[in-house]
Amino acid sequence: MNKIYETSLLLDFYGQLLTDRQYEILDLHYNNDFTLTEIAEQLNISRQGVYDNEKRGRALLVEYENKLGLLGKFSQQKHKAQNVLEMMKKLRPDELGKENTDIIEKVITEIEDLANNI
Amino acid sequence: MNKIYETSLLLDFYGQLLTDRQYEILDLHYNNDFTLTEIAEQLNISRQGVYDNEKRGRALLVEYENKLGLLGKFSQQKHKAQNVLEMMKKLRPDELGKENTDIIEKVITEIEDLANNI
CATH class of the missing domain: 1.10.287 (Helix Hairpins)
Structure with missing residues (x-):
């Protein structure tokens, strides 16, 4: 399973456990093909802020699946x-x-x- | 769905997101029919401690299902x-x-x- 498709599914399963900001950024990036730079402009925050939220949000989704395995x-x-x-x-x-x-x-x-x- | 059966299913779905103590107490109570008093004796903690952990643990399971709806x-x-x-x-x-x-x-x-x- 490629990273984009996997993250999109994980977001569908566990997205409600993320912060609103994490969810918004992952949704724009993985479901709507925005680049991190485009998201930074769109949300008027730093590219580093987008990067940190994307990294942390995705890590959380993977952690939830490792613990619960419900997507599997x-x-x-x-x-x-x-x-x-x-x-x-x-x-x-x-x-x-x-x-x-x-x-x-x-x-x-x-x-x-x-x-x-x- | 009765409370015991529902909690047992919720524990199966989301139990790994609880603390070890919460999981242990809910597992003994809902899957193994221990009373809270028996659990207190078994784990050598106060009945109030068992009660608090049971209440908090079950509330968390219900909250996870309300957010994610995966059991449904x-x-x-x-x-x-x-x-x-x-x-x-x-x-x-x-x-x-x-x-x-x-x-x-x-x-x-x-x-x-x-x-x-x-």
Whole structure:
């Protein structure tokens, strides 16, 4: 997982445990592609202030995940749901029958929801 | 959800953010059915000390869930997986065909895992 995507997910999971300023800076940088210089201008604070908050905020997010591992747990569940979807794609529709086909369609919708909801 | 079950789940999710003492007391009380008096004797501290740690520890767990909502998110996913299992039980095995039956069996095993893994 690359650093930008990982931080964006961690921010989604644990962002509410950061200070408002840390959250704001990480959100601008990792979710909205602002450079640290652009953030400093935008928030009217020093580049060093942005850098320190970014570093500390990200370190906290990583620390929370190391302690709680909930992003890892969710990712595993998501991966499992995606595997199930792959398996269901191999079903032979010509051998299902009408009632079963209806059920399978509903099941696939639900599992797609599980696989994407993270 | 009753208080004991809820606290036990919260402890599983956020327990690593508590102090060792808070965790120990909540674990003994909510996972191992010790009374606060028994815990005081066991740890050789005052009953008031146990009470304060239990109260503060539980308040922190509730606060973390209010901020992050990850237990709620997990519970929803689990509920969805259980719904899918219920739907799959309505499949008519006599109209599936051999290959589809094999796939469905594997899928059910995976979804049971999703439904129970919380």
